[in-house]
Amino acid sequence: MKYMIEPIGTQFSNKELAALAARFSSKANEGYRLHSVFQATQPGCLGIGRPTITYLAVYVKDETP
Numbered sequence: 664m665k666y667m668i669e670p671i672g673t674q675f676s677n678k679e680l681a682a683l684a685a686r687f688s689s690k691a692n693e694g695y696r697l698h699s700v701f702q703a704t705q706p707g708c709l710g711i712g713r714p715t716i717t718y719l720a721v722y723v724k725d726e727t728p
Contacts, residue, residue: 667695667722670705687720695722 687697698721704714
């Protein structure tokens with residue numbers, strides 16, 4: 664199995680939802696499937712800035728021949 668994780672943000676307008684769906688479809692075309700989404704806190708710049716909350720998408724790809 665091969666995993667890929669990417670931040671997808673926290674707030675989505677209708678236009679951004681369409682872009683997110685396109686991103687999920689693009690990953691599916693690469694052979695990945697969406698495994699899960701979870702909330703995470705990312706540290707601020709150099710670890711001293713204000714941390715931000717984001718959502719991370721986890722994709723999985725089966726690499727068995």
